[in-house]
Amino acid sequence: MKEKRQKKKNKSLKAISTIFIIVMLLLGVLLVVETCYLGKIKSVKLNESDISISSIPKTIENDEGKEISRNEVTNILLLGVDNQEDASDSIIVISLDDTKKQIKMSSLLRDTYVFYGDDKVNKLNYAYHYGSAVNSVKVVNEEFKLDIKDFVKIDFGGLANIIDTIGGVEVDIKHNEVSLLNSYVKSMSKAAEISYTPISKSGKQILNGQQAVAYSRIRYVGNYDYERTERQRRVLNAVFDKIKNTPITKYPDLVSKLAPYLETSLSNTEMLSLCSKVMMYGKNGIKETRCPYDDLKTDSEIKGIFYLKWDKDKNIDKLHKFIYTQ
Structure with missing residues (x-):
């Protein structure tokens, strides 16, 4: 059972990674077509007071003992949402490293046992259920000690429209x-x-x-x-x-069909900048990881519900090393 779950997590990460690249490919082409199509994407303004941005050191030590600045890395939360369940099926931290010109994807396992405040505990994916994308950003920042300020949400329901269009x-x-x-x-x-x-x-x-x-x-x-x-x-x-x-002339139609299923806190300018970086950095490959890590988590069942218990401090340390130094 444990091996099957592990395989499932690996494939889920690859699947959502593919979705992200599809979205960025479509939006990126609009850099040379029409930026007005981006206006169809639902925009949500985030207030920093609502998302618990963690106060973390400006530098982090790599494996060689060298201090590395965290300022060159931008973290964005990517949520893949199944509206039938009203929960985030996939939770990924997208890290854009401007020094290494690289993209990193850190999948945060949906069954991770987390606190929601007021002594409430639940699975990580249900942070979305209790407060949409804003609450997801807040819980991820609190639990994983991150400084995420923006998100991109993808509703999987948009996939059928894209497939029909192509x-x-x-x-x-x-x-x-x-x-x-x-x-x-x-x-x-x-x-x-x-x-x-x-x-x-x-x-x-x-x-x-x-x-x-x-x-x-x-x-x-x-x-x-x-x-x-x-x-x-x-x-x-x-x-x-x-x-x-697909001919470039059909891309506006594709984006028009996909846009209603996207939601983001990024402005149009920020979205286009992100697309540009993804297309440029993507040529160098994408590094992937998942957290909690295999040797730092245990399967647990509470009242008949499966959870992942995790060594929070060690997992956070390993995740931060991946995001900022590797």
């Missing part, structure tokens, strides 16, 4: 996935009060947005959640490959 994606459907895919499509269309088209066979085929999202949600077949994240990975990679080969 003409669908090709997926190889297994025989035992057909009925479950159709079941998910039916329930999704009923909830949205729209019509649906079931698939009639297994094998390679082009799925529309609704079908592709339904496919990525299948979990009660094969290796359960592990294969579910594999399906998500296949769909996201197919989307990414298709977008890379």
Whole structure:
């Protein structure tokens, strides 16, 4: 069970990383198209008094004993939200290192046992449930001793619209996935009060947005959640490959479809600056980690609910070393 959970975390990080790159690729192209499309993204103003920015030392010592400035690193919280659960399915600290010209992604595991204030404890992902993205930033800053001032939130519901806009994606459907895919499509269309088209066979085929999202949600077949994240990975990679080969003239339409599913505290100018850095720094690769770390956490069950208990001080020290010195 522990190994399956670990594999799931690895795949989830890769999936949300792909989503982030898709979003930045789309927005980045607008640097040479029309910045007015960014105005369709929901903007939320953050007050520093609401997000508990941690007072941390201006420098941090690396493994060689050298003092490294923290000022050259900008941290932004990326939230992948499933509105059906009203919780953040993915919580990632995006770190842009202006000295090393590098992007780092630190996945904060959703089951991490955290305090919400007033002696309340819960899973990290439910910080969103109790106060949306603003509360998520606040809890992450408090629990991980960070100085995050901005966030980008992605609603996974926007993925179906993107897939339809690019003409669908090709997926190889297994025989035992057909009925479950159709079941998910039916329930999704009923909830949205729209019509649906079931698939009639297994094998390679082009799925529309609704079908592709339904496919990525299948979990009660094969290796359960592990294969579910594999399906998500296949769909996201197919989307990414298709977008890379999409004519630039279609990008405004893609962004127009995606924008309603995005929310950020960044201004348009800051968003464009971020996109520019992501495209430039992304050429140097993306470093990834997850926290709590394997050797500094334990699986725990409280009243039948799974949590990750963690050695907070040691995890924070290791996370900060990754973000600022590696």
